[in-house]
Amino acid sequence: xxxSPSAPYQPRMDERSCPPSQNWTEGQDETLRCGAxxxxxxxxxxxxxxxxxPAGVPRPVTRAHAGTYRCRATNSLGTAVRDVTVWVHYPDPxxxxxxxxxxxxxxxxxxxAVGYRIYxxxxxxxxxxxxxxxxxxxxxxxxxxxxNDVGVPP
Numbered sequence: 726x727x728x729s730p731s732a733p734y735q736p737r738m739d740e741r742s743c744p745p746s747q748n749w750t751e752g753q754d755e756t757l758r759c760g761a762x763x764x765x766x767x768x769x770x771x772x773x774x775x776x777x778x779p780a781g782v783p784r785p786v787t788r789a790h791a792g793t794y795r796c797r798a799t800n801s802l803g804t805a806v807r808d809v810t811v812w813v814h815y816p817d818p819x820x821x822x823x824x825x826x827x828x829x830x831x832x833x834x835x836x837x838a839v840g841y842r843i844y845x846x847x848x849x850x851x852x853x854x855x856x857x858x859x860x861x862x863x864x865x866x867x868x869x870x871x872x873n874d875v876g877v878p879p
Contacts, residue, residue: 735803736767743796743807751815754783755790759809761798767805771796788813 743759759780761767771780773794780796791813798805 731764733764733802736761736763736798736800736805738762738796738798738805738807743809745808746810746812748812748814749786749790751786751788751813753786755786756781756783757794757796757809757811759794759796759807761796761805763798763800763802763805765800765802767798767800769796769798771809786813788815 738759738761742761747755747758749755757771757778757780759769759771761769769780771778771794773790773792778794791811794809794811796807796809798807
């Protein structure tokens with residue numbers, strides 16, 4: 726039995742094949758996701774600000790990629806058009822700088838506190854050892870042989 730090809734139909738783009746809103750991250754490789762179905766298979770062309778922008782091709786994202794893209798699918802039976810809005814997310818430098826400065830200050834304070842703690846502990850140990858030596862010297866009897874060496878009678 727011979728199967729007949731599917732019936733011809735004009736291009737179609739829906740939310741699944743061509744999402745109307747896409748979120749990209751600055752610095753990442755992203756792809757404009759847009760596809761069309763039709764019989765015969767449609768030719769898909771997307772543009773941003775009148776300039777061609779190929780769908781399905783990964784490229785590094787910059788803030789300039791944010792905006793509205795117009796995708797047009799065409800075959801011999803018709804045309805379908807869909808607008809896609811791309812949102813580019815990026816770190817806010819006004820937030821990043823104070824956070825980094827805060828972390829640097831905390832790190833410096835911790836380093837200083839640890840260094841002071843080590844210094845203070847060593848100082849206390851030296852003072853303790855000195856007191857121990859002084860107590861030991863106080864407990865020793867005075868030398869009686871010293872007087873005989875000088876010629877003083879006992």
